[in-house]
Amino acid sequence: MTATIITRTLVYDGWYKFWRLRVRMPDGTEVERHLEDHGAAVAVLPYDPARRVAMLVSMPRAPVIDAGQRPLLEAIAGNIASDPEESARREAMEEGGVQLGPLAFVAQIWPMPALSTERLTLYLAPYTAEDRVETGGGAEGEHESIIVHEIALTDLRAMRLTGTLHDAKTLLLVQALELRAPELFTPVLG
Numbered sequence: 001m002t003a004t005i006i007t008r009t010l011v012y013d014g015w016y017k018f019w020r021l022r023v024r025m026p027d028g029t030e031v032e033r034h035l036e037d038h039g040a041a042v043a044v045l046p047y048d049p050a051r052r053v054a055m056l057v058s059m060p061r062a063p064v065i066d067a068g069q070r071p072l073l074e075a076i077a078g079n080i081a082s083d084p085e086e087s088a089r090r091e092a093m094e095e096g097g098v099q100l101g102p103l104a105f106v107a108q109i110w111p112m113p114a115l116s117t118e119r120l121t122l123y124l125a126p127y128t129a130e131d132r133v134e135t136g137g138g139a140e141g142e143h144e145s146i147i148v149h150e151i152a153l154t155d156l157r158a159m160r161l162t163g164t165l166h167d168a169k170t171l172l173l174v175q176a177l178e179l180r181a182p183e184l185f186t187p188v189l190g
Helices: 062-066 084-096 153-162 168-180
Strands: 004-013 017-024 030-037 041-048 053-058 076-079 104-109 120-126 147-152
Touching: 041 084, 041 168, 053 076, 053 084, 053 153, 053 168, 076 084, 084 120, 104 168, 120 168, 147 153, 153 168
Parallel strands: 041 120
Antiparallel strands: 004 017, 017 030, 041 053, 041 076, 053 147, 104 120
16 A cells, blocks of 8 residues: 545645645555645756856845854756756856856756655756856846855865755755766866
């Protein structure tokens, strides 16, 4: 026997939807569970192989503020409007002001399967200094207060090693880039 949803009660319907579920577990026990749905999303880590930097963003996030923490360094991300690659390119322009070259698929993950239906498609994308054609900062009218950062890949590696890279999608993307192009994470001798 598999688990099945017996009832689904919509509790909130706004930017996201929140349901209270009654679930029959495989052993026959009935339990209450919750489900949050705001659609699929995409995240991309733009990196400049020549300058050995990656583009990250930071912005006020309500849960992080509530926890008394400073804004996180994050990979560029957003909801999927249509095609994941098209959405990654749109978000890179809106948030980072950068035109992306080819996208390299990393994975499609469930960031929080205990609660959220979100599936996050992850990409890596090279760029050059000339690809920074706008200032970024977020889409007009979304009030995101995004700050764009270019961080040395050696510094990102150090943050990963010391446990100070706190955003999960960004941690996965940095690790993926480090596995695929380890030479970019070594100091340039000169």
